[in-house]
Amino acid sequence: MIERYKSGIVALVGKPNVGKSSLINHIIGEKIAIVSDKPQTTRNRIGGIHTTQSGQIVFYDTPGIHKPLHKLGQYILRVATSSLAGTDLLLVMVDPTDGLRESDNLVAKHVNGSNVPVFLVVNKIDSYTDIRRLEEFMESASRLFKNIRRRFFISAKTGTGVDKLLEAILDSLPEGNMLYPEEYITDRSSRFMASEVVREKILEFTQQEVPHSVGVVIQEFSEENDLLKIRADIVVERNSQKPIILGKGGSMIKKIGTAARKDLEYIFDQKVFLDLFVKVREKWRERDSLIQEFTNLKDELL
Template sequence: MSEVTNSDYIAHSDQFRCGFIAIVGRPNVGKSTLMNHLIGQKISITSKKAQTTRHKVNGIYTDDEAQLIFVDTPGFQTYHRNALNDRLNQNVTEAVAGVDVIVFVVEALRFSDADREVLQKLPRHIPVVLVINKADKAKAKDAEVMQSFINEVKEEFAFAKVQIVSAKHGLGIAQLVHTLKPMLPVGIPLYPADMVTDKSSRFLAMEIVREKLFRYLGEELPYAMNVEVEQFEEDEGIYRIYIAVLVDKDSQKGILIGKNGDKLKKISTEARLDMEKLFETKVFLKVWVKVKSGWADDIRFLRELGL
């Protein structure tokens, strides 16, 4: 993070609050979409496939009353077991250990054994807010059915608060922020008021490419892939970004590239457009594929990737 001065921070009263909030839940309940709406900007990748988030991403929301620092975690993974997912599950456990509040996200009218498994891993000394997401999918159900579902989940854990939202449509987001603020400790802001993430442009570029892989490839293939930025240059008026996609097998390389290179071109083009919007500058993006057999079970290599 670049050096900042006191003038970069908002003025705050003695009652200003600042703290860390972990967003946890089983895969594919909408955690990343929720965080993107909470901070008002897309910094965490989203996909209909489970387990798109592999790194903890700090999203920062600041107003005149508080600074909420959100930690977006991978979904606890019980399928696709390998060294990668064991490391991801460990990352989640470590992330929740040092926060002030935990947001536990479940899907409306669906509470599974996978949800229960995540809940059992949460510490009991940190307040947990139950957030029921995808409420728009349950709109045809009456209030009595929803209340019955809430009561069922509340029997599993002593939640501090309950909030119903639709992260996809941005519904209930302001109310959730209002609920979380008084649960944070009084303290000065840790980041400048206009800062929305502590992640670098290099990291965000990598995540954007990975999102496109999850969106446009088959159900299993993205789980055997990872992305690394090999070069990132910030020239005046343009970013030059070179990204390698790692796959396990030669056959996977062909699937990713597609007929006449069409699939990789589509992924690269959409990623470049997203980067230009996020970075507010022109982007030259080069994406290619490298075969590294067994990377997802290579603990040393995972450490090198920061996983």
């Protein structure tokens, strides 16, 4: 019997830092979502489109579900939880690194409130040699979630288990046509990617509250003689954070700019000129209009 083409939407959810964005990038084979070793890296819902001869899976990478500490956190949580409904499948990702915590219960509360079938995914298995420990972790995690259809052990870093997961996802999706043209890999614009890559470097090079207090706004994105010219504002929320982003004699902003430019040249396959400015907007993470201006959240929360 000839299998009919399949398509559907799969949301990837979990607490911060479990490796959701890493998995999306691995599956798509290109960087479409930024990654860092700090929690709360992703702030938006980012579509990653995986097209094969037998089907098309539209993944939604989502922000880590967490207890919000400020208004921006509330917005981000809303982005994550609103992605739970209206999808064909939820990939709920858990991370054995710290065992199960209160934060996992919070994820379970939101996931269990939706009626979408769940694939439970234990990530980061490359860090473990003790299989029994991983199996015990899987058993404990399984008790938290309703609607589990299947369970997987994977490593988003090495790719172990990912092909099997993709096969099972395609199997579970309904018959349907492509939702996006086959050459699409993301629903996000190049402009969005540019602002995210700058934020990724700030997450990489600065510590504690600083990277989380940053918004990046693209002010110019234009092409001239094969050169992509990008001008962006880095917005911080306190005067004291500005010198941290600038660094001694401008060394930090230079480091951020160079690393971001190199990544963007690779992603866009083009020479990039990147100009960065630092601005202070007092307590922007508590102010609705500024949150929408500095986080690309305008469209998804309308």
